[in-house]
Amino acid sequence: MLVLIVGPSGAGKDTLLDAVRAALADDPRFVFARRCITRPADAGGEAHEALSEATFEARRAAGEFALWWRAHGLFYGIPADIERDLAAGHVVIASVSRSVIAQAASRYAVRVVEITAPKAVLAGRLAQRGREDASGISQRLSRQVELPEGVEAVRVMNDGSIEQGTARLLDAIRAVSG
Helix, strand or coil: CEEEEECCCCCCHHHHHHHHHHHCCCCCCEEECCCEECCCCCCCCCCCEECCHHHHHHHHHCCCEEEEEEECCEEEEEECCHHHHHHCCCEEEEECCHHHHHHHHHHCCEEEEEEECCHHHHHHHHHHHCCCCHHHHHHHHHCCCCCCCCCCEEEEECCCCHHHHHHHHHHHHHHHHC
16 A cells, blocks of 8 residues: 655655654565655755756656656656555555645555644744745745545644654554555
């Protein structure tokens, strides 16, 4: 099963996923997809594979991504090797855009977990990370992509401590992955 983690910028997805990855490190059922992004490796946030746009496009054209999308001026991809992990019976956890949920659901058994927080919390976190100016933050906060029809998400409110958010996300992942 593919567990898709979605949520607005600033919701704390990367922070919680890092903590959940550590908590599940000894459980071989769970595999975490490492995203490829056209963002420098030292830009902060998640540990990702940094690619140039040309390299990303070449890999996309070669079929090396199970899922890919463009958001906020960057390309994001989930490597196709998740299919090997899914075939082996693993629960693959991947942080994605809502815009690829329908595509993923047409190809894989998926469950969706949405991490979110109140808008004021999101804005504060985005300002704190310092990647965008006020205009960029406003654009990120105004981006609304609805879930596809018929797809339900388990919602995780990340408005407290990292420990609280991690526990909530672990509970959600365990609940959706059976």
